Amino acid sequence: MSQAGTVLSFPGRPPEPAPMPSGNGVEIHIRGLGKSFGDKQVLSDLDLHIRPGEFVAVVGHSGCGKSTLLRLIAGLERPSAGGIDVDSAPVAGQVASARIMFQDARLLPWRRVAQNVGIGKRGDWRAAAVAALSQVGLAERADEWPAVLSGGQRQRVALARALISHPRLLLLDEPLGSLDALTRLEMQQLLERVWREQGFTAVLVTHDVGEAVALADRIILLDGGRASLVQTIDHPRPRRRGDAALAEIEGRILARLMQRGGG
Protein backbone atom coordinates (compact mmCIF):
# COMPACT_ATOMS: atom_id res chain seq x y z
CA MET A 1 0.00 0.00 0.00
CA SER A 2 1.49 3.31 -0.96
CA GLN A 3 0.65 6.28 1.19
CA ALA A 4 -0.28 9.69 -0.08
CA GLY A 5 1.94 11.95 -2.11
CA THR A 6 5.65 11.46 -1.99
CA VAL A 7 6.52 8.71 0.40
CA LEU A 8 10.16 8.94 1.28
CA SER A 9 10.79 6.10 3.61
CA PHE A 10 8.31 3.41 4.37
CA PRO A 11 9.90 0.22 5.55
CA GLY A 12 8.62 -2.70 3.51
CA ARG A 13 6.59 -4.47 6.15
CA PRO A 14 3.97 -2.47 8.05
CA PRO A 15 4.60 -3.06 11.75
CA GLU A 16 2.25 -5.04 13.93
CA PRO A 17 -0.06 -2.94 16.07
CA ALA A 18 1.55 -2.22 19.41
CA PRO A 19 0.91 -4.90 22.05
CA MET A 20 -2.08 -3.77 24.07
CA PRO A 21 -5.69 -4.66 24.76
CA SER A 22 -6.86 -5.11 21.21
CA GLY A 23 -10.17 -4.14 19.72
CA ASN A 24 -10.56 -1.02 21.87
CA GLY A 25 -9.34 1.62 19.44
CA VAL A 26 -11.14 2.73 16.32
CA GLU A 27 -9.88 2.28 12.78
CA ILE A 28 -9.67 5.38 10.61
CA HIS A 29 -9.69 5.51 6.83
CA ILE A 30 -9.00 8.87 5.23
CA ARG A 31 -9.51 9.01 1.48
CA GLY A 32 -8.79 11.88 -0.87
CA LEU A 33 -9.35 14.35 1.97
CA GLY A 34 -9.31 18.03 1.05
CA LYS A 35 -10.15 21.13 3.04
CA SER A 36 -10.06 24.73 2.03
CA PHE A 37 -11.06 27.91 3.84
CA GLY A 38 -12.11 30.36 1.16
CA ASP A 39 -9.28 30.47 -1.36
CA LYS A 40 -6.79 28.87 0.96
CA GLN A 41 -6.26 25.16 0.36
CA VAL A 42 -5.21 23.67 3.70
CA LEU A 43 -5.36 19.97 2.94
CA SER A 44 -5.51 18.34 -0.47
CA ASP A 45 -5.97 14.75 -1.55
CA LEU A 46 -4.76 13.23 1.71
CA ASP A 47 -4.92 9.45 2.14
CA LEU A 48 -4.21 7.82 5.46
CA HIS A 49 -5.10 4.59 7.16
CA ILE A 50 -4.83 4.41 10.94
CA ARG A 51 -5.07 0.97 12.51
CA PRO A 52 -7.05 0.29 15.69
CA GLY A 53 -4.96 1.19 18.72
CA GLU A 54 -2.24 2.85 16.69
CA PHE A 55 -0.46 5.95 17.98
CA VAL A 56 0.02 8.35 15.08
CA ALA A 57 1.82 11.67 15.35
CA VAL A 58 1.31 14.45 12.82
CA VAL A 59 4.12 17.00 12.55
CA GLY A 60 4.69 19.97 10.29
CA HIS A 61 5.15 23.71 10.14
CA SER A 62 2.56 25.93 11.75
CA GLY A 63 -0.31 26.42 9.36
CA CYS A 64 0.36 23.15 7.54
CA GLY A 65 -3.12 21.87 8.36
CA LYS A 66 -2.26 19.56 11.27
CA SER A 67 -4.93 20.92 13.56
CA THR A 68 -7.44 21.07 10.71
CA LEU A 69 -6.85 17.37 10.06
CA LEU A 70 -7.53 16.66 13.72
CA ARG A 71 -10.72 18.73 13.71
CA LEU A 72 -11.88 16.96 10.56
CA ILE A 73 -11.35 13.56 12.18
CA ALA A 74 -13.28 14.74 15.24
CA GLY A 75 -16.14 15.90 13.03
CA LEU A 76 -15.78 19.53 14.14
CA GLU A 77 -15.22 20.62 10.54
CA ARG A 78 -16.62 19.33 7.28
CA PRO A 79 -14.25 18.25 4.53
CA SER A 80 -14.30 20.13 1.22
CA ALA A 81 -13.39 16.94 -0.65
CA GLY A 82 -13.02 13.25 0.10
CA GLY A 83 -14.07 11.72 3.37
CA ILE A 84 -13.15 10.06 6.63
CA ASP A 85 -14.44 6.73 7.89
CA VAL A 86 -14.20 5.92 11.57
CA ASP A 87 -14.81 2.18 12.01
CA SER A 88 -16.23 2.04 8.48
CA ALA A 89 -18.84 4.70 9.28
CA PRO A 90 -18.40 8.02 7.48
CA VAL A 91 -17.82 10.97 9.80
CA ALA A 92 -20.81 13.28 9.76
CA GLY A 93 -20.97 15.54 12.75
CA GLN A 94 -19.24 14.88 16.00
CA VAL A 95 -17.65 11.48 16.56
CA ALA A 96 -19.13 10.11 19.77
CA SER A 97 -16.28 7.73 20.57
CA ALA A 98 -13.67 10.50 20.24
CA ARG A 99 -12.34 12.93 22.81
CA ILE A 100 -10.05 15.88 22.18
CA MET A 101 -7.31 17.36 24.32
CA PHE A 102 -6.71 20.97 23.33
CA GLN A 103 -3.55 23.01 23.54
CA ASP A 104 -5.02 24.88 26.49
CA ALA A 105 -6.69 22.69 29.08
CA ARG A 106 -10.08 24.41 28.64
CA LEU A 107 -11.27 23.63 32.15
CA LEU A 108 -14.37 25.48 33.32
CA PRO A 109 -12.94 27.84 35.95
CA TRP A 110 -16.25 27.94 37.85
CA ARG A 111 -16.38 24.19 38.39
CA ARG A 112 -14.30 22.19 40.84
CA VAL A 113 -11.72 19.83 39.41
CA ALA A 114 -13.91 16.73 39.85
CA GLN A 115 -16.91 18.49 38.27
CA ASN A 116 -14.73 19.38 35.31
CA VAL A 117 -13.72 15.77 34.88
CA GLY A 118 -17.33 14.59 35.14
CA ILE A 119 -18.67 17.15 32.67
CA GLY A 120 -21.63 15.89 30.66
CA LYS A 121 -21.80 12.68 32.72
CA ARG A 122 -24.90 11.37 34.40
CA GLY A 123 -25.42 8.97 37.26
CA ASP A 124 -22.58 8.36 39.64
CA TRP A 125 -20.11 10.61 37.87
CA ARG A 126 -18.33 11.61 41.05
CA ALA A 127 -16.79 8.17 41.70
CA ALA A 128 -15.81 7.85 38.05
CA ALA A 129 -14.27 11.33 38.12
CA VAL A 130 -12.18 10.55 41.17
CA ALA A 131 -11.08 7.28 39.57
CA ALA A 132 -10.05 9.11 36.39
CA LEU A 133 -8.23 11.72 38.49
CA SER A 134 -6.29 9.05 40.35
CA GLN A 135 -5.19 7.67 36.98
CA VAL A 136 -3.42 10.98 36.39
CA GLY A 137 -2.30 11.26 40.01
CA LEU A 138 -4.54 14.13 41.03
CA ALA A 139 -7.25 12.42 43.09
CA GLU A 140 -6.45 14.56 46.13
CA ARG A 141 -7.07 17.78 44.19
CA ALA A 142 -10.65 16.78 43.26
CA ASP A 143 -12.29 19.61 45.22
CA GLU A 144 -10.00 22.47 44.23
CA TRP A 145 -10.74 25.24 41.79
CA PRO A 146 -8.83 24.91 38.49
CA ALA A 147 -7.33 28.36 39.09
CA VAL A 148 -5.02 27.04 41.82
CA LEU A 149 -3.52 24.29 39.64
CA SER A 150 -0.31 24.59 37.63
CA GLY A 151 -0.33 24.36 33.83
CA GLY A 152 0.80 20.74 33.88
CA GLN A 153 -1.80 19.79 36.47
CA ARG A 154 -4.53 21.42 34.40
CA GLN A 155 -3.55 19.34 31.41
CA ARG A 156 -3.61 16.23 33.59
CA VAL A 157 -7.14 17.14 34.64
CA ALA A 158 -8.01 17.60 30.96
CA LEU A 159 -6.59 14.13 30.29
CA ALA A 160 -8.69 12.68 33.11
CA ARG A 161 -11.74 14.42 31.62
CA ALA A 162 -11.01 12.70 28.30
CA LEU A 163 -10.38 9.32 29.93
CA ILE A 164 -13.54 9.22 32.06
CA SER A 165 -15.68 8.31 29.06
CA HIS A 166 -13.26 5.57 27.92
CA PRO A 167 -12.74 7.06 24.47
CA ARG A 168 -11.82 4.75 21.63
CA LEU A 169 -10.12 7.62 19.86
CA LEU A 170 -8.06 10.31 21.59
CA LEU A 171 -7.20 13.35 19.51
CA LEU A 172 -4.39 15.45 20.93
CA ASP A 173 -4.02 18.96 19.57
CA GLU A 174 -0.57 19.98 20.83
CA PRO A 175 -1.70 19.44 24.41
CA LEU A 176 1.84 19.69 25.79
CA GLY A 177 2.93 22.66 23.72
CA SER A 178 2.69 25.22 26.50
CA LEU A 179 4.31 23.15 29.25
CA ASP A 180 7.89 23.46 30.48
CA ALA A 181 10.35 20.80 29.31
CA LEU A 182 10.32 18.61 32.43
CA THR A 183 6.56 18.68 32.86
CA ARG A 184 6.26 17.82 29.20
CA LEU A 185 8.41 14.71 29.62
CA GLU A 186 6.28 13.59 32.58
CA MET A 187 3.11 14.14 30.59
CA GLN A 188 4.50 12.16 27.68
CA GLN A 189 5.17 9.20 29.98
CA LEU A 190 1.68 9.55 31.44
CA LEU A 191 0.10 9.65 27.99
CA GLU A 192 2.03 6.59 26.88
CA ARG A 193 1.04 4.71 30.02
CA VAL A 194 -2.71 5.35 29.70
CA TRP A 195 -2.57 4.66 25.97
CA ARG A 196 -0.98 1.25 26.66
CA GLU A 197 -3.46 0.52 29.43
CA GLN A 198 -6.58 1.50 27.54
CA GLY A 199 -5.62 0.70 23.97
CA PHE A 200 -7.40 3.60 22.29
CA THR A 201 -6.31 4.95 18.94
CA ALA A 202 -4.33 8.16 19.39
CA VAL A 203 -3.63 10.96 16.94
CA LEU A 204 -1.17 13.51 18.27
CA VAL A 205 -0.59 16.80 16.53
CA THR A 206 2.69 18.37 17.61
CA HIS A 207 5.49 20.58 16.42
CA ASP A 208 7.93 18.84 18.73
CA VAL A 209 9.55 16.14 16.60
CA GLY A 210 11.25 14.66 19.67
CA GLU A 211 7.86 14.17 21.28
CA ALA A 212 6.52 12.52 18.14
CA VAL A 213 9.49 10.17 17.98
CA ALA A 214 9.15 9.26 21.65
CA LEU A 215 5.46 8.40 21.47
CA ALA A 216 4.30 7.46 18.00
CA ASP A 217 4.12 4.19 16.07
CA ARG A 218 4.08 6.28 12.96
CA ILE A 219 4.88 9.89 12.17
CA ILE A 220 3.15 11.75 9.36
CA LEU A 221 4.87 14.89 8.11
CA LEU A 222 2.32 17.25 6.59
CA ASP A 223 3.53 19.70 4.01
CA GLY A 224 1.54 21.65 1.46
CA GLY A 225 -1.62 19.85 2.50
CA ARG A 226 -0.18 16.39 1.83
CA ALA A 227 1.70 13.75 3.76
CA SER A 228 5.20 14.38 2.47
CA LEU A 229 6.82 11.82 4.74
CA VAL A 230 5.55 8.79 6.62
CA GLN A 231 7.97 7.37 9.15
CA THR A 232 7.27 4.16 10.99
CA ILE A 233 8.99 3.73 14.36
CA ASP A 234 8.89 0.19 15.69
CA HIS A 235 11.30 0.88 18.50
CA PRO A 236 10.40 -0.95 21.75
CA ARG A 237 8.66 0.96 24.51
CA PRO A 238 9.19 2.67 26.82
CA ARG A 239 11.66 4.52 24.67
CA ARG A 240 14.78 5.89 26.25
CA ARG A 241 15.40 9.56 25.69
CA GLY A 242 18.65 10.14 23.80
CA ASP A 243 18.63 6.73 22.13
CA ALA A 244 20.92 6.88 19.09
CA ALA A 245 18.52 5.24 16.63
CA LEU A 246 15.65 7.49 17.72
CA ALA A 247 17.88 10.55 17.53
CA GLU A 248 18.77 9.57 14.00
CA ILE A 249 15.11 9.36 13.00
CA GLU A 250 14.42 12.69 14.72
CA GLY A 251 17.32 14.26 12.84
CA ARG A 252 16.06 12.94 9.54
CA ILE A 253 12.56 14.32 10.06
CA LEU A 254 13.90 17.66 11.25
CA ALA A 255 16.17 17.89 8.23
CA ARG A 256 13.20 17.20 6.03
CA LEU A 257 11.17 19.90 7.82
CA MET A 258 13.96 22.46 7.53
CA GLN A 259 14.57 21.62 3.87
CA ARG A 260 11.30 23.28 3.06
CA GLY A 261 12.36 26.36 4.95
CA GLY A 262 9.93 28.92 6.27
CA GLY A 263 7.85 28.56 9.39
Next chain:
Amino acid sequence: MPSPTLEAGDSLFAPRAPAIRARRRGVSLRLRARAGALVPWLLPILLLAAWQLLTQSGLVSTRILPTLSAVAKAGYKLAVSGELFEHMGISFARAMAGLVVGGIIGFALGLANGLSHASARFLDSSLQMIRNVPHLALIPLVILWFGIDESAKLFLVALGVFFPIYQNTYHGVRTVDPGLIEMGRVYGLGRRQLFWQVILPGALPSILVGLRYALGFMWLTLIVAETISASSGIGYLTMNAREFLQTDVVVLGILIYALLGKLADMATAAIERRCLAWHPAFQSKGTA
Protein backbone atom coordinates in the same frame (compact mmCIF):
# COMPACT_ATOMS: atom_id res chain seq x y z
CA MET B 1 37.49 41.64 68.81
CA PRO B 2 36.29 45.26 68.97
CA SER B 3 33.54 45.08 71.61
CA PRO B 4 33.27 41.73 73.39
CA THR B 5 31.38 43.17 76.35
CA LEU B 6 28.53 44.36 74.21
CA GLU B 7 28.19 40.94 72.64
CA ALA B 8 28.14 39.32 76.04
CA GLY B 9 25.47 41.73 77.20
CA ASP B 10 23.39 40.95 74.11
CA SER B 11 23.56 37.24 74.68
CA LEU B 12 22.20 37.70 78.19
CA PHE B 13 18.84 38.64 76.79
CA ALA B 14 19.04 36.50 73.73
CA PRO B 15 17.17 33.40 74.98
CA ARG B 16 14.07 35.37 75.90
CA ALA B 17 14.10 37.78 73.01
CA PRO B 18 12.62 35.57 70.26
CA ALA B 19 9.58 34.54 72.31
CA ILE B 20 8.80 38.12 73.22
CA ARG B 21 9.31 39.24 69.68
CA ALA B 22 7.02 36.52 68.39
CA ARG B 23 4.31 37.40 70.89
CA ARG B 24 4.68 41.05 70.05
CA ARG B 25 4.45 40.26 66.35
CA GLY B 26 1.25 38.24 66.93
CA VAL B 27 -0.34 41.11 68.82
CA SER B 28 0.73 43.69 66.29
CA LEU B 29 -0.57 41.52 63.43
CA ARG B 30 -3.96 41.24 65.07
CA LEU B 31 -3.98 44.96 65.76
CA ARG B 32 -2.99 45.65 62.20
CA ALA B 33 -5.78 43.43 60.88
CA ARG B 34 -8.32 45.23 63.07
CA ALA B 35 -6.93 48.61 62.05
CA GLY B 36 -7.06 47.50 58.41
CA ALA B 37 -10.81 46.93 58.70
CA LEU B 38 -11.20 50.49 59.99
CA VAL B 39 -9.28 52.19 57.19
CA PRO B 40 -12.27 52.61 54.82
CA TRP B 41 -14.19 54.37 57.63
CA LEU B 42 -11.36 56.75 58.46
CA LEU B 43 -12.22 59.39 55.88
CA PRO B 44 -15.99 59.48 56.56
CA ILE B 45 -15.33 59.79 60.32
CA LEU B 46 -12.82 62.59 59.76
CA LEU B 47 -15.28 64.40 57.51
CA LEU B 48 -18.07 64.11 60.08
CA ALA B 49 -15.76 65.42 62.81
CA ALA B 50 -14.66 68.35 60.64
CA TRP B 51 -18.28 69.08 59.86
CA GLN B 52 -19.26 69.21 63.52
CA LEU B 53 -16.26 71.38 64.39
CA LEU B 54 -16.78 73.87 61.54
CA THR B 55 -20.51 74.34 62.16
CA GLN B 56 -20.31 74.38 65.95
CA SER B 57 -17.56 76.98 65.99
CA GLY B 58 -19.57 79.20 63.68
CA LEU B 59 -17.02 79.17 60.88
CA VAL B 60 -19.79 77.86 58.67
CA SER B 61 -23.24 79.34 59.23
CA THR B 62 -25.80 76.81 60.40
CA ARG B 63 -28.18 78.28 57.85
CA ILE B 64 -25.92 76.86 55.12
CA LEU B 65 -25.05 73.66 56.92
CA PRO B 66 -26.66 72.55 60.18
CA THR B 67 -24.46 70.95 62.82
CA LEU B 68 -24.04 67.20 62.81
CA SER B 69 -25.80 66.99 66.15
CA ALA B 70 -28.78 68.92 64.78
CA VAL B 71 -29.06 66.49 61.91
CA ALA B 72 -28.83 63.58 64.32
CA LYS B 73 -31.54 65.15 66.46
CA ALA B 74 -33.78 65.62 63.44
CA GLY B 75 -33.18 62.01 62.49
CA TYR B 76 -34.02 60.86 65.99
CA LYS B 77 -37.24 62.88 66.05
CA LEU B 78 -38.37 61.55 62.67
CA ALA B 79 -37.41 58.03 63.68
CA VAL B 80 -39.40 58.19 66.91
CA SER B 81 -42.47 59.49 65.11
CA GLY B 82 -42.10 56.63 62.61
CA GLU B 83 -42.18 59.06 59.70
CA LEU B 84 -38.57 58.35 58.71
CA PHE B 85 -38.99 54.61 58.35
CA GLU B 86 -42.25 55.01 56.49
CA HIS B 87 -40.57 57.22 53.87
CA MET B 88 -37.50 55.00 53.74
CA GLY B 89 -39.65 51.94 53.24
CA ILE B 90 -41.55 53.57 50.41
CA SER B 91 -38.36 54.70 48.67
CA PHE B 92 -36.81 51.27 49.10
CA ALA B 93 -39.89 49.54 47.69
CA ARG B 94 -39.91 51.87 44.66
CA ALA B 95 -36.21 51.25 44.05
CA MET B 96 -36.61 47.49 44.26
CA ALA B 97 -39.68 47.42 42.02
CA GLY B 98 -37.85 49.42 39.36
CA LEU B 99 -34.77 47.24 39.72
CA VAL B 100 -36.76 44.03 39.32
CA VAL B 101 -38.75 45.22 36.30
CA GLY B 102 -35.87 46.94 34.49
CA GLY B 103 -33.38 44.30 35.52
CA ILE B 104 -35.43 41.36 34.29
CA ILE B 105 -36.16 43.01 30.94
CA GLY B 106 -32.51 44.04 30.52
CA PHE B 107 -31.25 40.60 31.50
CA ALA B 108 -33.68 38.84 29.16
CA LEU B 109 -32.88 41.05 26.17
CA GLY B 110 -29.14 40.85 26.91
CA LEU B 111 -29.34 37.05 26.93
CA ALA B 112 -31.45 36.96 23.78
CA ASN B 113 -29.12 39.23 21.86
CA GLY B 114 -26.02 37.51 23.19
CA LEU B 115 -27.25 34.06 22.21
CA SER B 116 -28.98 34.85 18.94
CA HIS B 117 -27.35 36.76 16.17
CA ALA B 118 -30.69 37.40 14.48
CA SER B 119 -32.14 38.92 17.64
CA ALA B 120 -29.07 41.13 18.09
CA ARG B 121 -29.24 42.37 14.53
CA PHE B 122 -32.89 43.19 14.93
CA LEU B 123 -32.76 44.88 18.34
CA ASP B 124 -29.33 46.06 19.33
CA SER B 125 -28.91 49.15 17.17
CA SER B 126 -32.34 50.46 18.23
CA LEU B 127 -31.52 49.87 21.87
CA GLN B 128 -28.20 51.66 21.49
CA MET B 129 -30.01 54.64 20.03
CA ILE B 130 -32.39 54.81 22.98
CA ARG B 131 -29.51 54.29 25.40
CA ASN B 132 -27.90 57.50 24.26
CA VAL B 133 -30.93 59.54 25.30
CA PRO B 134 -30.41 60.56 28.96
CA HIS B 135 -33.39 58.90 30.57
CA LEU B 136 -33.95 61.82 32.93
CA ALA B 137 -34.59 63.96 29.86
CA LEU B 138 -37.80 61.97 29.47
CA ILE B 139 -39.25 63.31 32.71
CA PRO B 140 -41.56 65.89 31.10
CA LEU B 141 -42.86 63.23 28.74
CA VAL B 142 -43.23 60.71 31.54
CA ILE B 143 -45.26 63.18 33.58
CA LEU B 144 -47.52 63.73 30.59
CA TRP B 145 -47.93 59.99 30.11
CA PHE B 146 -48.25 58.73 33.66
CA GLY B 147 -49.03 61.84 35.67
CA ILE B 148 -47.10 61.96 38.93
CA ASP B 149 -48.17 58.67 40.46
CA GLU B 150 -46.19 55.51 41.15
CA SER B 151 -46.05 54.24 37.58
CA ALA B 152 -44.03 57.29 36.47
CA LYS B 153 -41.35 56.58 39.08
CA LEU B 154 -41.38 52.87 38.32
CA PHE B 155 -40.95 53.61 34.62
CA LEU B 156 -38.02 55.96 35.18
CA VAL B 157 -36.19 53.69 37.61
CA ALA B 158 -36.74 50.65 35.41
CA LEU B 159 -35.40 52.55 32.41
CA GLY B 160 -32.35 53.70 34.36
CA VAL B 161 -31.62 50.16 35.52
CA PHE B 162 -32.34 48.51 32.19
CA PHE B 163 -29.36 49.68 30.15
CA PRO B 164 -26.42 48.82 32.40
CA ILE B 165 -27.85 45.33 32.93
CA TYR B 166 -28.71 44.84 29.26
CA GLN B 167 -25.34 46.08 28.06
CA ASN B 168 -23.27 43.98 30.44
CA THR B 169 -25.33 40.83 30.02
CA TYR B 170 -25.06 41.09 26.24
CA HIS B 171 -21.34 41.76 26.43
CA GLY B 172 -20.81 38.97 28.97
CA VAL B 173 -22.58 36.33 26.88
CA ARG B 174 -20.81 37.44 23.72
CA THR B 175 -17.36 37.25 25.27
CA VAL B 176 -17.61 33.77 26.82
CA ASP B 177 -14.47 31.92 25.72
CA PRO B 178 -15.43 30.15 22.46
CA GLY B 179 -12.85 27.49 23.31
CA LEU B 180 -14.88 26.52 26.36
CA ILE B 181 -18.08 26.33 24.32
CA GLU B 182 -16.37 24.09 21.77
CA MET B 183 -15.02 21.93 24.58
CA GLY B 184 -18.53 21.65 26.02
CA ARG B 185 -19.86 20.46 22.67
CA VAL B 186 -17.06 17.93 22.23
CA TYR B 187 -17.66 16.61 25.73
CA GLY B 188 -21.32 15.99 25.05
CA LEU B 189 -23.16 18.94 26.59
CA GLY B 190 -26.60 19.63 25.11
CA ARG B 191 -27.83 23.14 24.40
CA ARG B 192 -29.42 23.54 27.80
CA GLN B 193 -26.43 22.18 29.69
CA LEU B 194 -24.16 24.37 27.62
CA PHE B 195 -26.15 27.41 28.71
CA TRP B 196 -26.28 26.57 32.42
CA GLN B 197 -22.78 25.15 32.78
CA VAL B 198 -20.72 27.24 30.38
CA ILE B 199 -22.40 30.37 29.02
CA LEU B 200 -24.22 31.74 32.06
CA PRO B 201 -21.37 31.26 34.57
CA GLY B 202 -18.96 32.66 32.00
CA ALA B 203 -21.07 35.78 31.58
CA LEU B 204 -21.75 36.20 35.30
CA PRO B 205 -18.79 38.45 36.21
CA SER B 206 -19.88 40.92 33.55
CA ILE B 207 -23.55 40.67 34.55
CA LEU B 208 -22.68 41.48 38.16
CA VAL B 209 -20.69 44.53 37.06
CA GLY B 210 -23.87 45.59 35.25
CA LEU B 211 -25.88 45.08 38.43
CA ARG B 212 -23.51 47.31 40.37
CA TYR B 213 -23.81 50.11 37.85
CA ALA B 214 -27.56 49.58 37.76
CA LEU B 215 -27.83 50.13 41.51
CA GLY B 216 -26.13 53.50 41.13
CA PHE B 217 -28.56 54.50 38.39
CA MET B 218 -31.43 53.19 40.47
CA TRP B 219 -30.81 55.62 43.38
CA LEU B 220 -29.98 58.49 41.07
CA THR B 221 -33.21 58.11 39.11
CA LEU B 222 -35.30 57.60 42.20
CA ILE B 223 -33.95 60.74 43.91
CA VAL B 224 -34.71 62.86 40.87
CA ALA B 225 -38.15 61.33 40.40
CA GLU B 226 -39.06 61.76 44.05
CA THR B 227 -37.89 65.35 44.29
CA ILE B 228 -39.86 66.32 41.21
CA SER B 229 -43.14 64.64 41.90
CA ALA B 230 -44.04 62.63 44.95
CA SER B 231 -46.07 62.73 48.12
CA SER B 232 -43.94 60.24 50.01
CA GLY B 233 -40.41 58.86 50.08
CA ILE B 234 -37.06 60.29 51.13
CA GLY B 235 -36.99 62.64 48.14
CA TYR B 236 -40.37 64.04 49.14
CA LEU B 237 -39.21 64.37 52.74
CA THR B 238 -36.23 66.52 51.74
CA MET B 239 -38.20 68.67 49.27
CA ASN B 240 -40.87 69.23 51.84
CA ALA B 241 -38.26 70.19 54.45
CA ARG B 242 -36.71 72.66 52.03
CA GLU B 243 -40.03 74.53 51.81
CA PHE B 244 -39.92 75.02 55.59
CA LEU B 245 -36.17 75.77 55.58
CA GLN B 246 -35.46 72.65 57.67
CA THR B 247 -31.86 72.30 56.47
CA ASP B 248 -31.21 69.56 59.02
CA VAL B 249 -33.86 67.28 57.47
CA VAL B 250 -32.57 68.02 53.97
CA VAL B 251 -29.06 66.97 54.98
CA LEU B 252 -30.49 63.94 56.78
CA GLY B 253 -32.20 62.84 53.55
CA ILE B 254 -28.94 63.13 51.63
CA LEU B 255 -27.11 61.11 54.27
CA ILE B 256 -29.77 58.41 54.09
CA TYR B 257 -29.34 58.16 50.33
CA ALA B 258 -25.60 57.71 50.83
CA LEU B 259 -26.25 55.01 53.39
CA LEU B 260 -28.78 53.16 51.19
CA GLY B 261 -26.37 53.33 48.26
CA LYS B 262 -23.59 51.90 50.40
CA LEU B 263 -25.89 49.08 51.55
CA ALA B 264 -26.84 48.21 47.98
CA ASP B 265 -23.18 48.14 47.02
CA MET B 266 -22.37 45.86 49.94
CA ALA B 267 -25.16 43.53 48.88
CA THR B 268 -23.73 43.20 45.37
CA ALA B 269 -20.25 42.68 46.75
CA ALA B 270 -21.63 39.83 48.86
CA ILE B 271 -23.34 38.31 45.80
CA GLU B 272 -20.07 38.58 43.89
CA ARG B 273 -18.10 36.87 46.63
CA ARG B 274 -20.60 34.04 46.63
CA CYS B 275 -21.14 33.58 42.89
CA LEU B 276 -17.56 34.21 41.83
CA ALA B 277 -15.83 32.10 44.47
CA TRP B 278 -14.05 30.30 41.64
CA HIS B 279 -12.52 33.50 40.33
CA PRO B 280 -8.86 34.00 41.28
CA ALA B 281 -9.65 37.59 42.28
CA PHE B 282 -12.13 36.40 44.91
CA GLN B 283 -10.16 33.48 46.33
CA SER B 284 -8.74 33.70 49.80
CA LYS B 285 -4.99 33.35 49.78
CA GLY B 286 -4.99 30.43 52.21
CA THR B 287 -6.11 27.75 49.74
CA ALA B 288 -3.20 27.88 47.31
